[in-house]
Amino acid sequence: MARATALCSYKLICYCLFFSLAVLTQSAPEDALITQLPGYSGTFPSKHYSGYVNIDENHGKNLFYYFVESEGNPSEDPVVLWLNGGPGCSSFDGFVYEHGPFNFEEAKTKGGLPQLHLNPSSWSKVSNIIYLDSPVGVGLSYSKNRSDYLIGDIQTAIDSHAFLLKWFELYPEFLPNPFFIAGESYAGVYVPTLSYEVVKGIIAGTQPILNFKGYLVGNGVTDNEFDGNALVPFAHGMGLISDDLYEEVKTECKGNFYIPQNDICESKLDKVDANLQDLNMYNILEPCYHSSDAAENTDIKIRLPSSFQKLGETDRPLAVRKRMFGRAWPLKAPVRDGIVPTWPQLLNSQTVPCTNDEVATAWLNDEAVRKAIHAEEETVIGKWELCTDRIDYNHDAGSMIPYHKNLTSRGYQALIFSGDHDLCVPYTGSQAWTRSLGYKIVDEWRPWMVNGDVAGYLQGYENNLTFLTVKGSGHTVPEYKPQEALEFYSKFLAGNPI
Template sequence: MLPAANYAHPSIMLLFLFFLCIFRWFLFASAAFKVTHLPGFLQQGALPFHLETGYIEVDEVYGVELFYYFIESERNPSEDPLLLWLTGGPGCSAFSGLSLEIGPLKFISERYNGSLPNLVYHPYSWNKISNIIFLDSPVGTGFSFSNHPQGYETGDKSWSKHAIIFLRKWLIDHQQFLSNPLYIAGDSYAGKGYVIGNPSTGELIDYNARVPFAFGMGIISDELYQGINKNCEGEDYVNPKRPPCASLLQIFEDFKSELMTSHILEPKCSLAAPKPKNTAGTRRSMQVQESNTVLFGPPIPELKCRTYAYYLMYIWANSNIVQEALNVKKGTVKEWQRCLDLNYYKKDISSSLKYQVNITTSGYRALVYSGDHDMLVPFVGTKEWVKSLKFSVTDRWRSWHVGGQVAGYTESYSNNLTFATVKGAGHTAPEYKAKECLAMFRRWISHRLL
């Protein structure tokens, strides 16, 4: 999964204060719906896993309702951990996390022929060992909606507040999970976990680290690397102020623009989301829904591209029969998009690092992982901010293995913090290395060393 075009700041760190804040308990009428069959799913009969969808109102004034997918653990739902998964962007649907990363569904990437795209069972889903709530948030994402235009005016803090209200209300209606261990998980802009992948913290190092990463990967020359280090000290590489620095960073951007920055070894492809502002000369999809509504979809990637599955997802999710199967409220979302560019989104939490310290030192465990071929939020920067927390090392840098092969490298710290790289993975590591990431998560959630 690729997030939306804007990665610049952290979003929902206040969610971690869930355990520290006191919120009033709300009366809640259940809107849960059990989904037993999905259009396009190739296996005969009922789904081989428990899937529930629903809405929970998180703002009574504007009528904001967040849509969710809940999948029970296939092992022991009554005792296995409960994960609340928040997809990045901000503005990317939770269905990305479900069908591209850690959920039990996968699209078959085959050329679209006018029929509904097909899905199959994904054997490396994290619901093998955990219960997972995939939440469409913030409002406006996926199938979540507001009954009033002002309800869509959201940001880091309101997203955090809505997520907390959602979780409180959901647990009231699912009290059998109140005693299960709870983990908040996500990646990219939602990576404030505490299972977090290639996370954005809001610190300059998140994106400034692209330069040393590119140098280490042989993408830029010694001269350019040294010139940026000399002329850009203390600068924000995304918005440089000094002309000599800006000039050098433009050269760097030219090199970067030739690559698929979510995974530098993969072919450069269109994202299939969100809609570009300038579509001249770009092949676009057109879909006619069963209701005869014409949707002009995202650019169509080449079939060889990983992102072709994102295009198939768009077609699938906009089908009326799919939305009926998911019990989506009619008329609330005109067009489902995998990722939206939320122009109205307010980035009002400048950095998450103080929250990282507060939560970990309060006794909560943390797993921070990075796909080592991601250039959007490179592991180089993540490793640097982890070290800036100044926690003592409890298990020194070493390789970790799956199937007798190196799957990445890891280091553990005091306050129950584990950092790991995933070898060969991109920005959303489980999308690229599903087997290895499931093994990583299984070991960590079981309180074992990687």
């Protein structure tokens, strides 16, 4: 607004100032206001809005969002965009199971609705937060053109940026607020690529100008080499494999644990797998949930259609292990350029291993809930699923390390946090790639505390980069450690030491 005013001639200054104030005080669209939610009988602690933003009228791309105003000071508190991963998983995962305004309780009667209670560790305690189903085709987002469901990293970032520009036009009173982007798992790709699009837009003067300050990534996939080599050191450090096996793997694989160079290396890695196969990959401290229709824990052979291959490749069988897939890409086959099958495509639409999504599935597929949150009916867009097989997803952005270097070198704040008992995206990979940036350490490795207890460890680097572990947490940190997550989240957004 100040920039716009400065461009005005002397005669128009008063008019521009008046227009600026009018925009800043404009209210959010009332037709998006949520007045009640089935399963919740109390008073909302802040305003909630939801609905669709059409980002491409020609194609009919409709991205669904659920916006929770801050319970503190919404006019000044940061605005945070939250993205879950997959690829193909809905950000209602974060809303229902992690840091949304409610804790969800299973229905007391068969066929009933889950009951909602206020979440004392909701991230809306200290921020305005937008839960976005992205890319199009995920969660409640949809397109009238099925070709839009063939998508990749770069187009997803472009689409999400288009969403943000239109969203802030709908909610212009939040433009002055500090803006952050956050996510976990495969959002380790979504977050830096979208952040880069936002920064490009700011540099180009794309309107409206977003007040972007930084980003957060939790247990995020980042780089082929670092992610691929993270599992074996993690397994050894956690006492999941023996010293002897660890030394044999190091010797035979020569430090490359994700592309076996010979049969002996592969056989040693098979032994590592055998030691880990019965663990909950999302948190080795937790038991594994088994749904009633879960498939046998065995190798599954699938054949990807030719549209799933990288250019020039032919159809070929792809062997995968059910236990290695879920809300993030598996580290025995880290994210590489080319198609990234979603977990239902890999598992023949079986349930995510060790994951119970029954509450969210029941709630979001209820007709009254859909109506209350202004979502299209099931007859129009189909069932809500935690992770979908509707999209064909292409990893076309490469390693995220250049993105992180670009963003942090410009001074944007970055918090890379990691539950230290996650087998899916182990902290050892995140710790290694953050160190590889070569930044000077400005806050040497130390514990960080919550209520006088050690909650994890962190290391701070120059250029506003922080790597942080959360002690005893798994893949989805706010789900396993809600109080600790709110603590570091609050401190980071406020720019205070953790």
